[in-house]
Amino acid sequence: MEKIAYRPETLTKTPFTYCPGCLHGVAHRLIAEAVDEQGLVNQMTGVAPVGCSVFAYKFFNFDMAQAAHGRAPAVATGMKRARPDMHVFTYQGDGDLAAIGTAEIVHAANRGEHISVFFVNNAIYGMTGGQMAPTTLPEMKTTTSPYGRKTDDIGFPIRVSELLATLIAPYYIERVSLLSPADILKAKKAVSKAIQYNKEGRGFTFVEFISTCPTNWGIDPLKSREWAKENMLPFFKLGCLRDKGEGVE
């Protein structure tokens, strides 16, 4: 009998620490499947961030490092420069990457560092309990924007993919979503492409996942996906912003 559903080899048996309905598990699985399919488990290494996915170093079955808040692209740079024969990725949330780690991500991208960055954008800080993120939408309520995000006070959400696409060096930048089965299949293609380009030594690759946070949004898992489709996708438009392999500049 053919086994069609199984746990990817490159995920450890450690249970995920995520809330019910969280999509981090989906994103982890996409990465693990791509690593499995491309046979890279022996050469792959990843960097976990600070945030809900802080324990990602326990979940992937290859060597992993855990980085200080926002510093994953710098840590990955050090690893890739030390071991050019290994393939290095970072996995980061929106507080980690787009607030405290802004300098690290911009400069790693600008150097065309040969790493992959997987960026999970759910418009909120999860681990610390639902505070405002740099990607929190206008008027969205969080524990540190209890009256809604006021753009005249704290500015607008940062579109990180578009920001990085102003740089010349990045090889591949795409924004995908985890909000529906169809979108997850598209996300899988983007993850596979990023890892393949990484394997081929093409340069800096970046995939942004639009995701949810049922717990801190206070919306049940299924409805939170609908909420994200209605509210996040108009602001964070899905699509490929750069793919030098396909002539998208």
Add this chain to the structure above:
Amino acid sequence: MAKILMKGNEAVAEAAIRSGCRLYFAYPITPQSELIEYMARMMPKVNGTFLQAESEVSAINMVYGAAGCGKRVMTSSSSPGISLKMEGISYIAGAELPCVIVNVQRGGPGLGDIQPAQGDYFQATKGGGHGDYRLIVMAPSSVQEFADMASEAFDLADKYRNPVMILADGMLGQMMEPVEFKPSRSDEEIAEMWRQHESWCVCPNEDGDKKHHHEINSLEIDPQVLEKHVNDLYQKYGVIEKNEVRYEEFNVSDDNEILCVAWGTASRIVKSAINELKAAGKSVGLIRPINVWPYPYEAVAKAIGPKVKKVYVFELNTGQMLDDVKIAVNGKVPVDFWGKVGGIVFTPAEIQAKLEECF
């Protein structure tokens, strides 16, 4: 090998490369710029990595990544930049990674100035970053010693899997002195040093079989596990305290009426003053800690001879090592202090005058 006249900043860089350092990440800052510039010129010639980071914060995190791969890696900066590195240094200590950090100290606090100072003693020896950790801290007092410490620092870092800081200052970084280098380590020796770390570091599975899941990490969310980790670290620090105390005795004898304690650049000036006094028949000894952590408490206590009226501490700060000397002396004799700050370096005549007041 013949001696070469070289700046301290360049000598330490050359010695680091010779000892097998093949990755260097840093950000420009005065008065250590010759170090980063030397690395920019020389690293490509040994197929090493030189990378000018976007900040000191990024540079130390690149060090974390490279050290996590078991390679000899170094960063350098001067006081304000070292403050920025403190977050990463705490993580490196927590994750038990070997690396070398050079601090070419300048005047502080804040932006301070760019002249030589010793104001980072507390930061280097008592913490600086968050949490319970220790750095091994080496304090050179000549260009030759600055260079020699590069390979010693890497050996200590590898031996204990602990970050090592070389705590120099703008004087040692900028001045030129004759220096003799040890021969370069061969590529085979360097590869062997890296292989020693393969039991724990991030590395590929060479023969294709998945055998290991190494984690480079300082996070232990379970309090009992973290308690054990910190206690294990402290056991390691205890071994370092036992094995790695280093100091120099200068003119120490039972005739001493004054015992001086000074480190780094300050100690050279104190030595000149002691020589002048010796010629005038006045006996003054000096203990110079070479490693300022672990600190030579016993050596200071033992050097207090029968005629010593006072222990005199001289530093280019407001009295930071002074606390350690007081612990060592433990009330046996009075401890006095004189220092200069603001990047102003005292002269031998000034020290001599201070010491003469004691006779």
